Amino acid sequence: MILVVDIGNTHIVFGVYKERQLLNHWRISTVHDKTEDEYGVLMCTLLENKQIAVDKIKGVIISSVAPSLMFAFEHMAQKYFKQPPMVVGPGIKTGLNILYDNPRDVGADRIVNAVAAIEEYGTPLVIVDFGTATTFCYIDEKGSYVGGAIAPGITISTDALYTHASKLPHIEITAPQSVVGQNTIHAMQSGIFYGYIGQVDGIVNRMKAQAAKEPTVIATGGPSELIGQSAASIDTVDAFLTLKGLKMIYDKNK
Numbered sequence: 556m557i558l559v560v561d562i563g564n565t566h567i568v569f570g571v572y573k574e575r576q577l578l579n580h581w582r583i584s585t586v587h588d589k590t591e592d593e594y595g596v597l598m599c600t601l602l603e604n605k606q607i608a609v610d611k612i613k614g615v616i617i618s619s620v621a622p623s624l625m626f627a628f629e630h631m632a633q634k635y636f637k638q639p640p641m642v643v644g645p646g647i648k649t650g651l652n653i654l655y656d657n658p659r660d661v662g663a664d665r666i667v668n669a670v671a672a673i674e675e676y677g678t679p680l681v682i683v684d685f686g687t688a689t690t691f692c693y694i695d696e697k698g699s700y701v702g703g704a705i706a707p708g709i710t711i712s713t714d715a716l717y718t719h720a721s722k723l724p725h726i727e728i729t730a731p732q733s734v735v736g737q738n739t740i741h742a743m744q745s746g747i748f749y750g751y752i753g754q755v756d757g758i759v760n761r762m763k764a765q766a767a768k769e770p771t772v773i774a775t776g777g778p779s780e781l782i783g784q785s786a787a788s789i790d791t792v793d794a795f796l797t798l799k800g801l802k803m804i805y806d807k808n809k
């Protein structure tokens with residue numbers, strides 16, 4: 556069994572694969588000053604809660620966009636899973652040709668998503684990942700990672716409203732019944748939800764317009780179900796794209 560770990564700025568998502576099957580997955584908060592022991596005990600407890608014996612884990616792969624946590628996670632893997640972890644970054648084979656000005660600048664989560672999406676859906680592709688930031692990645696027909704767009708995520712966009720406007724409350728992000736809100740909460744839900752759909756369709760359609768061949772559009776991340784239902788430009792929602800990509804990269808490098 557192998558442990559796959561995706562460290563984001565807000566959440567850490569991890570899963571256990573037994574051969575090709577994702578047995579279980581979990582989501583914990585990213586806390587920058589937690590130690591290897593705190594993460595180790597938490598992860599081992601969650602595994603054991605699903606009757607997965609920690610000593611059955613024979614490999615660990617990590618992708619991270621939070622550099623400050625790498626020290627804790629590398630030590631955690633060694634101490635609690637008895638494995639030096641494979642870390643997505645320089646020296647790891649992904650098979651991806653990256654055309655960014657500086658390929659090392661591309662977030663590891665975006666690379667992992669691209670590896671999974673190319674294998675599962677073919678090329679060309681647009682991948683939309685809703686997280687702390689919403690990222691859009693364009694993969695051309697030849698499978699090259701060309702680049703993309705980075706926008707504020709749906710939660711930080713919403714937080715900006717009540718942080719900066721005294722009379723605006725904290726709201727739940729949902730699809731309101733009407734675009735014309737008749738109270739503050741509905742009006743904010745309308746602005747966030749329809750504004751976000753417009754942003755997603757706007758960026759994806761511009762990416763499609765510059766592509767030689769119509770790309771398939773894959774969405775992932777927590778709000779992808781909610782947004783994917785209304786954003787006409789999204790073809791498929793794949794909640795486990797990042798974990799799948801981590802497993803594929805592990806297999807290419809073991």
Ligand SMILES: Nc1ncnc2c1ncn2[C@@H]1O[C@H](COP(=O)(O)OP(=O)(O)OP(=O)(O)O)[C@@H](O)[C@H]1O
Pocket residue numbers: 562563564565566567585685686687688708709710728729776777778780781
């Ligand atoms: N089903 C949903 N409906 C509405 N909002 C959601 C839903 N799921 C998640 N969200 C919100 O969207 C935000 C971003 O999604 P998600 O939780 O997938 O990203 P994250 O894991 O926090 O990001 P990162 O990978 O950058 O750490 C979350 O902080 C959450 O508050």
Ligand SMILES: CC(C)(CO)[C@@H](O)C(=O)NCCC(=O)O
Pocket residue numbers: 563564620660661662663664665686687688690705
């Ligand atoms: C954009 C985020 C924060 C999304 O998680 C991450 O992919 C990241 O830190 N990327 C580095 C910058 C880039 O991808 O160009």
Ligand SMILES: [K+]
Pocket residue numbers: 561563664684686776797
């Ligand atoms: K993520």
